[in-house]
Amino acid sequence: MATVTFVLSGLLILMACVKADRVRSWRESWNPSAPDVSDGAFIAARVLLVAMAVGGVVVGLQGLKVQDDVGWSDDELTSAVKGATASLDGSTVHGGPFEADSPADFEGEYAIKVEQEIVEYGDGGAPQFGVDAELAGEPTADQARYAITADGAGAWFCMDVKRTHTGFIETVAPGGLGRTVKLPKFTYAVSSRTGEC
Template identity: 45%
Template sequence: MDALTELNVLCLILSAVLLAMACVKTDRVRAWRAGINPAAEELSDASFIAARVMFVALAGVGVYLCVQGFGVSDDTAWDDTELTTAVQGATDALDGSSGFGDIYAEDDDTGWIDEYATKIEQEVVEHGGGDAPQYGGNATPADSNTPSEARYTVTAGDSAFCMQVTRTRSKYGDYEPPGIAGGQGTVTVPSYDFAVTTSEGGC
């Protein structure tokens, strides 16, 4: 339970206490006051009515704030269904996609792995839906990744998924930017295709 949810629960408890206080009988309160301070001036019925109205009003405000707070809490925390939907949507969007590599990098370069983690996180947030938080998803690369294959543990809230990404040189060949030539001839930008699958649980 996060701090905001705990605060909302505490607010509900306090509201319930206020309602309970409003329901205490007048004779019981007078007897309690007399037992503590027999010389105290007796309270009028109007005072009790005013106190009850105040307690009920405060309890109503407390309940309203709690309802609003639970709504905010839901918008800032991922639940299992939201993350499942978001990860599946991100997987579908990334699977079969393509992208360019560093013009000076070799095929054994692993620099793309950390960059792809950011891309996964962006896709997860984008496919989370209207009620899902717009932040908080993490894609952590595994330690055993290779230049052609990487695994990421995608987490948000209490759930985790393992996303596996396979990078291969594009079947359509590298990209040749028009009008750019190097010392040895035409400059090409390496192009890659990505295959993405996801399973439940961390990698």
């Protein structure tokens, strides 16, 4: 859209540069009986054409700014994926008392967490939406791979996630009158690379 606006603005400037004598001769060849156009009318037309061209340039620049704010660039996505990978790598999660052997929720909860981390690590110019972390292949109980893309960016990333059961923690059971329970502790190893999975 911005390109079309810039082209139209350029055409308006070219129209403003056409000499009055040339316009008068074209007009006379098309309609010989038409009344003559004064020099003041040509000046007013030139001022109007230049003003419209300037307005078109301003609208085009605003369109470019809006387009930049709406989409991710490759650099923004690269930086955000690196930051999210560093943040997620080594992170720990505590499961419920009966979840030591249950599979990780790679299709739902963890995919959302990956997307949120990438958005969080996007720099100030990156939008707060448009990131997609889609499972690449079938996840196992403790391992998954995500294909990372973002609206507007041509870059792709592949994120590998591995969950390891690293022990238990003891905590007071809610409403358990001082009884303690053991909760499984999981640690995530996360890495990412450029390209499709």
